[in-house]
Amino acid sequence: MITSQLPVTSPPLTETAALRHLLFDAQAEIHEPWRRLFGSDVFAHHEGLTHEERIKLSYQRLRSVNAAVPDPQALARDPVALSALHEWAGVVDPGMTTIASIHYNLFLGSLLEHDSDGRDLGPWLRMERIGTFLCTEQAHGNDAPQLETTATLDRATGGFVLTTPTRGARKWMPNTSAIGGPKDAVVAARLMIDGKSQGVFLFLTPLTDAHGRHLPGVEVEALPQTASSPVDHCATSFHGVRLPRTALLQGDHGRLTPEGELVSNLGSPRKRFLRSIGRVTMGKLCMSAYSLGVTRHALAVAVRHAHQRVTSGMTSGQRVPLFSHRTHHAPLVEALATTYAATLLQRGVVRRWARAAEGEREEAERLVAVAKGWITWQARSVMTECRERCGAQGLLLSNGIAGQLAANEGTITAEGDNTVIWVKAAGEMLLGGFTPRPPSETPPAARTLHDPEYLHDLMGDLERVRHERARGRLRAKRVGSSLDRWNGASSAALSLVDAHVHRLAAQELLAAAGRAADPRAGLLLDHLHRLFALRYVAANSGELLAHERLTAEQVRYLPEVLEATVAALAPHALTLVDAFSVLEEVTAQHPMLRSEARPA
Numbered sequence: 001m002i003t004s005q006l007p008v009t010s011p012p013l014t015e016t017a018a019l020r021h022l023l024f025d026a027q028a029e030i031h032e033p034w035r036r037l038f039g040s041d042v043f044a045h046h047e048g049l050t051h052e053e054r055i056k057l058s059y060q061r062l063r064s065v066n067a068a069v070p071d072p073q074a075l076a077r078d079p080v081a082l083s084a085l086h087e088w089a090g091v092v093d094p095g096m097t098t099i100a101s102i103h104y105n106l107f108l109g110s111l112l113e114h115d116s117d118g119r120d121l122g123p124w125l126r127m128e129r130i131g132t133f134l135c136t137e138q139a140h141g142n143d144a145p146q147l148e149t150t151a152t153l154d155r156a157t158g159g160f161v162l163t164t165p166t167r168g169a170r171k172w173m174p175n176t177s178a179i180g181g182p183k184d185a186v187v188a189a190r191l192m193i194d195g196k197s198q199g200v201f202l203f204l205t206p207l208t209d210a211h212g213r214h215l216p217g218v219e220v221e222a223l224p225q226t227a228s229s230p231v232d233h234c235a236t237s238f239h240g241v242r243l244p245r246t247a248l249l250q251g252d253h254g255r256l257t258p259e260g261e262l263v264s265n266l267g268s269p270r271k272r273f274l275r276s277i278g279r280v281t282m283g284k285l286c287m288s289a290y291s292l293g294v295t296r297h298a299l300a301v302a303v304r305h306a307h308q309r310v311t312s313g314m315t316s317g318q319r320v321p322l323f324s325h326r327t328h329h330a331p332l333v334e335a336l337a338t339t340y341a342a343t344l345l346q347r348g349v350v351r352r353w354a355r356a357a358e359g360e361r362e363e364a365e366r367l368v369a370v371a372k373g374w375i376t377w378q379a380r381s382v383m384t385e386c387r388e389r390c391g392a393q394g395l396l397l398s399n400g401i402a403g404q405l406a407a408n409e410g411t412i413t414a415e416g417d418n419t420v421i422w423v424k425a426a427g428e429m430l431l432g433g434f435t436p437r438p439p440s441e442t443p444p445a446a447r448t449l450h451d452p453e454y455l456h457d458l459m460g461d462l463e464r465v466r467h468e469r470a471r472g473r474l475r476a477k478r479v480g481s482s483l484d485r486w487n488g489a490s491s492a493a494l495s496l497v498d499a500h501v502h503r504l505a506a507q508e509l510l511a512a513a514g515r516a517a518d519p520r521a522g523l524l525l526d527h528l529h530r531l532f533a534l535r536y537v538a539a540n541s542g543e544l545l546a547h548e549r550l551t552a553e554q555v556r557y558l559p560e561v562l563e564a565t566v567a568a569l570a571p572h573a574l575t576l577v578d579a580f581s582v583l584e585e586v587t588a589q590h591p592m593l594r595s596e597a598r599p600a
Contacts, residue, residue, distance in 0.1 A: 018518035019579035022525070023340070025347045030081055031581075034088040037068050039585035043092040045398050052179065054230040058096035059130070059180035065089070065100060066127040073125055076108040079282060079354045083346070086286045087293035091400065091583055094229040094290075094407030099130070099175055101286045107131025109279040110186045110202055114249035119204075130181060132174050132207070134236060135188040135277060139168030142420045145273050151189040151203050151243065155260055158245045162189060162205060162217075164237035176207055176220050177232035183207045186249065187238070188277065191262070198262045199269030202249040202276050205241065217241040228410035249276065281365050283415035284372035285353060288346050291379035291411050294404035295339055297586075300577040301400055302386035303332055305393070305592050307574060322389075323573065326566070332389060333569045335382040336576050337509075337532040340525070342375045344508040345501075366425050366433065367504075373418035374501040376411045383408060393592040400590050419494075426493035429500070430471055436464035444551050449561050452510050452526075455533035459503035461549040462540055466496035499540075506533045524572055531565045538562060 013021060024031050037043075042064050046057065065085075069075050075082060082105060089097040108124055108131055123129045140147050148169035151160040164170055176183065187205045191198040208214050219237040226233060248256060253275040254264045266272050306323035313320040323329045349371045356364040383405040387394040390401065397403045412418050428434075437460035440447075447454040470492035479485050509529040516522030537544065538558045544550040569576075587593055 013517045013521075015518050015520045015524075016575055016578050018516050018521035019524070019576065020581055022512045022516060022521070023343055023347075023579055024581070025351075027080065027084065030084045031088070033068075034084055035581065035583060037065070038088045038092045039583045043586075045092075045400075045586075045589060047398060051225055051230055054095060055179050055232050058093055058099060058230070061093055061096045062100055062103070062130075062180075063127050065096070072104065072108065072127075073112065073121065076104045076112055079285060079350055082282065083285045083289035083350050086289035088583070090290040090294045090404060090407070091297045091586060094294075094404055094410075095231050097290055098229045098231050098407075098410065099132075099180070101283065101290075102133050102175060103127075103131045105282050105286055106133035106279050107184075107186055109282060110249060110277075111204070113278060114202070114251045115255075117246045117250070119246065124184070128182065130175075130183045132176055132183055132185045134171035134174045134176070134185045134205075135280075136172045137168065138170045138172045138235065139166070141172070142417060145200060145270050147188055147190060147200050149187065149189040149238065150192050151187075151201070151248070152192040153194075153256075153260055154242075155194075157242075158260070160191075160203065160243045160245070160247060162187065162203060162238040162241040162243055164219075164239065169237075170221075171236040173223060173233045174236060175232045176218075176234045176236045177222060178208065178212045178214065178220075179232045181212050182210055183212070185236075188273075191248070191254075193260065193262060197269070198272075199254070200273040200276065201254055203243055203247045204249060205238075205243060205247065207236075215241070226410075227406050229407040251275070280415050281353070281368055284368050284421075285346075285350055287411040287414050288349075288372045288375040291376045291408055292339075292343050292346055294408060295379040295382050296343070296577075296580040297582050298383045298386040298401045298404065299332070299335055299339055300580050300582045301587060301590060301593065302389045302394075303336075303573050303577045304587070305390050306332065308593070323570075326570075328389060329570050329573065330566050331385050333566050333573060334531060334535060335385055336569070336573065337528040337535070338378050338382055340512075340528050340576075341505040341509045341532045342378050344512050345371055345505040346375060348504075348508050363433065366428055369416065369421040370425050370497055370501050371504075372415070373422045374498075374505070376408065377418060379408050380405070380412065390592060396591065398590065399592050400586065422494055422497050423490065426470070426490070426497050429496060430467070430474060430489070430493055434467070434500070436460065436467045439464065439549070444549055444554065449534065449537075449554055449557060450530070452506075452529060452533070455530070455537060456503060456506060456510075458537050458544055458549055459499055459506065459533065461544060461547065462499035463496055463503065465543065465547055466492050466499060470496055499536075502533075502536045506536075524569070524576065527565055527569050528576075531562065531569065534558065534562050534565065 066072060086097060124131050137147055148165055150163050154161055185205050185207050186202045188200050189203055191201050206215055207218055214220055217239045221235045223233045223235055252265045253272045254262055257263060264272060306328055307321050309322045310319045311322050349367055353364050353368055387401050387405060393399055394401050440457045470489040473489035474485050476485055479488060509532060513522050513525035513529055516525060541550055541555045541558060545555055
């Protein structure tokens with residue numbers, strides 16, 4: 001007999017669960033294993049370690065990570081999984097996160113994206129040897145295509161001779177010390193054939209023997225300690241290091257024929273170089289992911305601390321939580337709006353990069369660069385606010401904010417200095433890679449600041465105004481040299497990128513609100529979107545007023561809407577940070593969250 005049954009449905013998500021589902025893009029199967037791993041005792045905070053002891057611990061932990069990864073090769077190939085690793089690892093050990101990024105993404109990823117040549121990846125997959133990446137030189141950072149290191153084809157042997165010709169050509173800041181065990185590198189060097197440069201390619205180069213001792217011709221000088229991640233930064237030189245023919249990482253962008261001639265599907269040496277170091281783009285996603293993870297953690301710590309720490313109220317003898325004061329909680333609520341927007345932007349960017357077809361790669365790469373600059377800068381701003389809101393306790397490394405904030409400075413520079421990659425993106429947007437949205441035909445007086453589409457139109461107006469201003473200055477033929485014209489346009493061009501990324505982040509936040517499975521979660525996201533968008537509109541209200549995209553009455557009303565939105569969100573701050581799913585095993589060890597509430 002067939003009986004009629006009610007359909008089996010999943011129970012509705014709670015408010016926090018719905019927010020969490022949206023933040024982690026239904027990727028629980030990817031994020032949860034990292035949460036469990038980095039919440040284990042292996043990654044507990046160690047107080048009082050020296051710089052070298054911290055570095056050694058980071059390498060030990062890296063091997064623990066590798067032991068927990070079912071397939072390191074699959075990890076290196078998967079943008080979603082690799083960026084997720086960075087979101088959770090940075091909270092417990094910024095130094096380990098840095099060397100993990102180098103090993104899995106820059107080193108192993110580069111090997112996987114070139115011809116295999118029958119290369120056995122086992123030693124690096126098993127982490128018997130650590131991989132590192134040597135591109136930047138002391139005298140060549142932002143102008144990396146001008147690298148001086150050479151790999152000269154030796155026709156007698158068929159191999160190459162790797163040479164650092166000047167002190168300025170030393171590879172700058174890679175983790176090439178003897179700490180951490182045996183190491184190898186992929187080295188960016190100028191391929192020289194019969195005295196002619198063929199452009200910059202990557203060469204697989206052993207750095208140490210099986211005991212971790214540097215090989216003949218490999219000179220490594222430890223650099224002074226940085227203020228960012230504790231990593232064994234070094235300056236590295238090569239003096240006549242001989243490499244086999246298989247050391248050259250080859251692909252369609254460049255292969256050597258048996259006769260020792262280079263063949264390539266790219267006529268431009270610059271394009272060959274960019275193809276060789278293609279993993280740097282994935283590295284930008286990794287840097288954004290690190291910044292997001294530590295920002296969410298810092299914000300959760302600061303909001304929880306503000307709820308448990310008590311201070312004076314407004315009447316004699318009154319004691320209230322710090323969070324009760326608008327001057328304390330308003331910056332944190334605004335930081336919540338930014339952090340939600342940044343996380344959701346990153347999700348969209350990673351998806352687009354992972355799915356981009358060949359013809360879409362250039363635009364996707366620009367989006368990755370724009371998002372990396374904005375997210376890592378926003379992380380600095382939010383984490384600085386969190387540190388200040390926690391007072392002196394925020395300075396303690398054991399409280400999980402100050403060390404990660406310092407390490408975030410590295411993300412702002414790594415895989416392309418933020419300003420430089422934004423300058424490149426701005427140039428592309430001005431020269432045909434971007435078409436501004438046309439202005440709305442509805443007059444501003446007929447619109448309201450509570451309308452999300454109006455707020456997006458206003459950000460689009462800022463894009464258009466700045467695009468026109470920059471293009472006008474760039475085309476001013478009677479204004480000096482081409483550099484003079486670019487200098488005149490560059491400020492407007494960078495502000496165009498800023499408006500563009502704010503609008504994209506706002507769109508992702510609004511779209512998430514529309515997808516929320518719980519109506520209360522959707523309402524909170526609507527409020528976060530309004531706060532995020534209004535703050536940007538308010539900061540640029542003079543420009544919008546001057547171009548008649550805002551009315552004077554709307555400008556006067558902006559502070560009131562902002563104030564009301566902050567007031568509506570403040571009671572839900574704990575719910576909003578609970579959705580971050582921070583490592584509770586880690587927060588439980590932070591002294592300022594373990595201590596009882598005390599007067600400020």
